[in-house]
Amino acid sequence: MQTIGVGIIGFGFMGKAHTYGHLNMPLFYNNLPFQTKLVGVCDPVLSLAQDAKARVGFEFATDDYKALLAREDIDAVHICTPNALHVPILIDAVNAGKHVYVDKPLAVSAQQADEACKALEGKDVIHQMAFHNRFFPASMRARQLIADGALGDILTFRAAYFTAGGANPTGAMGWRQRSALSGGGAIQDLGSHAIDLLLWLCGLKAERLISETFTPNPVRQDENGNPVQVTEDHSNMILRLENGATGTVEASRLRTGFDDMTRIEIHGTKGAIVLDLTENDYLQFYDNTLPDSPMGGLKGFTSIYAAQRFDAPGGSFPNAKQSIGWLRAHAHCVYSFYNSVYTHTPATPSVFDGAKIQHILDTAYRSAQAHTWLDIE
Incomplete structure (x- = not known):
């Protein structure tokens, strides 16, 4: 059995989420022809890396990611740092011949x-983005229905990702609210997930948009x-897809009452789907081809x-019938990447897919400043 050595760079919340996938992969997936080994963990706060080594079972801990990249027994790395560090570390990692799994x-x-x-x-490296919302069974079922033509031609949509983290005017300042580290605000942090999931489900490219932003406590x-x-x-955004379908994308930290809600609605000529990841055991499907009589049929x-x-x-x-949780999709996203590493086949969503989303995010910020429609470059 092939053993794939793994390094985790950044052991905050997301580093733990990624590590969870490795610890549970032998339980979640039967008879795999490969296994992963947690070799190294890196965090700029050395004590956090050392604690992870002691509690999780990494072989070594460091505060220098280049020391991790120099290890010959590490084949793949997870980049779980603040956004500003993703690309510099990715470049060093691929130059070191490592496969890369990058958070969004x-x-x-x-x-x-x-x-x-x-x-x-x-x-010659495998690369994947951690857009884990693609990896819920309800998401994958929705994608299958749309690809099979169950919705017909896509007409309109609504994509939303809501939290309440910014509603408190005296709330704590996090790194995701600092442009130097995050690259933006709600659009970057939340909108990236919503846009990726929407476009992946539709199987269409985004063409144009107009957006506006709001910050009550600047x-x-x-x-x-x-x-x-x-x-x-x-942020509110109107997005037009390549087939002419137009809809909205909302990303907000001001939605009091929502701790974390991602919801996608897609409407077509033959039907509609509603995917609400706060109720991710279920996918709502409307079949517009059914007879509407008598009394609504x-x-x-x-x-x-x-x-x-x-x-x-x-x-x-x-068991397949049991309720699913947020971490389970992360684990399947991790599995998908390492299966691609094992088979040496391209992974999806790739870094190239992540770059396409980044161009949409940049266009949204430029549109908000210019107060006009812009083509997505």
Whole structure:
């Protein structure tokens, strides 16, 4: 059995989420022809890396990611740092011959994302973005229905990602609210997920957009009590796809009552889907081809129970009928990447896909400043 050595760069919240996938892969997936080994963990706060080594079982801990990249027993690395560091580390990693698994968004600008794509030219490495919302069974079932033509021609849509993290005017300042580290605000952090999921489900490219932003509390205090400018906390976007379909994308940290909600609605000539990841056991499907008489016939949204119905080798543990959670999609995203590493076939969503999303995000910010429609470059 092939063993793939793994290094985790950044052991905050997302580093733990990625590590979870490795720890559970032998349980979730039966009879894999490969296994992963957690070799190294890196965090700029050395004590955090050392604690991860002691508790999780990494072989070594460091605060220098280049020391991790120098290890011959590490084949692939996860980049779980603040956004501004994704591309510099990615470039060093691919130059060191490592496969790369990158958290979203890819970069802090379209220019930086293009640098990542250029660095991959001619490199024999596998690369994938951690757009994990693609990897819920309900999401994959929705994609299948749309690809099979169940919705007909896509007409309109709504994509939304809501949290309430910015609603409190005296709330703590996080790195995701600092443009220097995040590259933006709600559009970068939340909109990247919503846009990727929408376009992947539709199977269409984005063509044009117009957006506006809102920040009711533009200045907050950092951990030292100093005033810091906040990047936007709310964005509304009208997005037009290549087939002419037009809809909205909302990304907001101001939605009081929503701790974390991603919802996609897609409407076509033959039907519609509603995917709400706060209820990710289910996919709502409306079949517009059913007769509407007598008294409405059989028309109406049907709840498709997706739960944990992953294709083999997943889906046996936990049982396919049991409720699914947020981390399970992360684990399947990690599995998908390492299966591609094992088979040495291109992974998806790739860094190139991440770069396309970054161009949309950049266009949204430019549109908000110019107050006009812009073509997506």
